[in-house]
Amino acid sequence: MLSRQEALALANVTGPDLHALCESAAQVRDICYGQQLTYSRKVFIPLTNMCRDSCGYCTFVKTPESGQAWYLTPDEVMDIVQRGEQLGCKEALFSLGEKPELKYSYARDRLQTLGYSSTVDYLHDVAAQVIDQSYLLPHINAGTLDKDDVRRLKPVAASMGMMLENISRRLLRKGMAHHACPDKVPQARLKTIEYAGQLDVPFTTGILIGIGESWEERIESLLAINEMHLYYGHVQEVIVQNFRAKAGTAMADHTEPDLDDMRRTLAVARLLLHPSISLQAPPNLEQHYGAYVSAGINDWGGISPLTIDHINPERAWPQISSLQQACQGKGYQLRERLTVYPRYLQQSERYLDDSISPFISGMAASNGLAAQQCLPD
Ligand SMILES: O=c1nc2n(C[C@H](O)[C@H](O)[C@H](O)CO)c3cc(O)ccc3cc-2c(=O)[nH]1
Numbered sequence: 001m002l003s004r005q006e007a008l009a010l011a012n013v014t015g016p017d018l019h020a021l022c023e024s025a026a027q028v029r030d031i032c033y034g035q036q037l038t039y040s041r042k043v044f045i046p047l048t049n050m051c052r053d054s055c056g057y058c059t060f061v062k063t064p065e066s067g068q069a070w071y072l073t074p075d076e077v078m079d080i081v082q083r084g085e086q087l088g089c090k091e092a093l094f095s096l097g098e099k100p101e102l103k104y105s106y107a108r109d110r111l112q113t114l115g116y117s118s119t120v121d122y123l124h125d126v127a128a129q130v131i132d133q134s135y136l137l138p139h140i141n142a143g144t145l146d147k148d149d150v151r152r153l154k155p156v157a158a159s160m161g162m163m164l165e166n167i168s169r170r171l172l173r174k175g176m177a178h179h180a181c182p183d184k185v186p187q188a189r190l191k192t193i194e195y196a197g198q199l200d201v202p203f204t205t206g207i208l209i210g211i212g213e214s215w216e217e218r219i220e221s222l223l224a225i226n227e228m229h230l231y232y233g234h235v236q237e238v239i240v241q242n243f244r245a246k247a248g249t250a251m252a253d254h255t256e257p258d259l260d261d262m263r264r265t266l267a268v269a270r271l272l273l274h275p276s277i278s279l280q281a282p283p284n285l286e287q288h289y290g291a292y293v294s295a296g297i298n299d300w301g302g303i304s305p306l307t308i309d310h311i312n313p314e315r316a317w318p319q320i321s322s323l324q325q326a327c328q329g330k331g332y333q334l335r336e337r338l339t340v341y342p343r344y345l346q347q348s349e350r351y352l353d354d355s356i357s358p359f360i361s362g363m364a365a366s367n368g369l370a371a372q373q374c375l376p377d
């Protein structure tokens, strides 16, 4: 729908031209997704906030010296899960720091007390417990994983995810967002997406905009994700997330992307990505979320009536009822979805492990969430 060259030329599009670009993207969204915008009712489970990386924008990460570092215990996780269940949540989003045991003896000690030697082993067993003891479906966002990790986690997750963020190696340089972050090496991130493809895991990825990348690097990142999907077919959604500057981080004074930058990027993403990939933007990182609808999104991602967004703790979720009103004001219905999209539910032998497939299908059927969207293949 848009060639690389055309996308590259849109770096500075503003005013009426930007409006027209957004209209084209919104038209594609309307044809492929109809008059509905989706979200997943979820709880957020920050299993550990320790991490071997130190991204320049991240406040989620805590060092043992801060006195605020944790591994949640299984009881703490189940408490969140049970309270979420009571509020009608369907997704347990595990989002966590990467391999802290490789960096901190404190992390190794905490894991040992819990009976484990690696974060992924622990994650596996806690996600299994969530499946055994609740109705919630785990979505695992644990960053860069190797192929064995993805294989091992597939039976305990309905879907998995990891933001590519950006394909640029430049961001690893000193003074840039991903300096000294071994898990943000683009090749390692792309490999994770590829393993998920090879192992048929419904996968969420995306770009983080405004972290020092160029427009061209943004376009190349979207194209790399799209290529993976054209080959493997597993990318269920792409998130376009705007960087938010946080006090106390290396990037505290870095300029945040403005609304036009988000609109331009969302519209170009909609016109570059295969229409079967859902386009998501979070509703809590920007006030004018009507503008996202006009720029072609069809999904708001996970929204929680219980837990905060631990990655952006200062940004409250909108009330689901007020988001509904905003959607209706634009002529769209807000509809709930599961963490795994209908297309993958419909090919469950391939995309869902035998051990959880009946559980997920049962969950979808009993909630009437199985086949809401009519997506092209
Ligand atoms: O609350 C959040 N949820 C995040 N989610 C969760 C997401 O909104 C939903 O849980 C998925 O759409 C699955 O339903 C992510 C999921 C991924 O797989 C990858 C990255 C993210 C990023 C965030 C995030 O920053 N904040």
Ligand SMILES: C[C@H]1O[C@@H](n2cnc3c(N)ncnc32)[C@H](O)[C@@H]1O
Pocket: 057, 058, 059, 095, 141, 162, 163, 165, 208, 241, 242, 243, 244, 245, 246, 311, 312
């Ligand atoms: C879960 C995802 O949240 C994103 N993330 C981490 N910190 C920030 C921030 N300050 N602003 C916006 N997004 C952020 C990263 O891309 C991570 O992969």
Ligand code: MET
Pocket: 051, 060, 095, 096, 097, 098, 141, 142, 143, 144, 162, 163, 311
């Ligand atoms: C809190 S960030 C979420 C998961 C992972 N550490 C990543 O950066 O992708």
Ligand code: SF4
Pocket: 051, 052, 053, 054, 055, 058, 059, 060, 061, 096, 097, 098, 143, 183
């Ligand atoms: S964004 Fe993820 S990888 Fe980076 S420091 Fe935070 S938790 Fe670690």
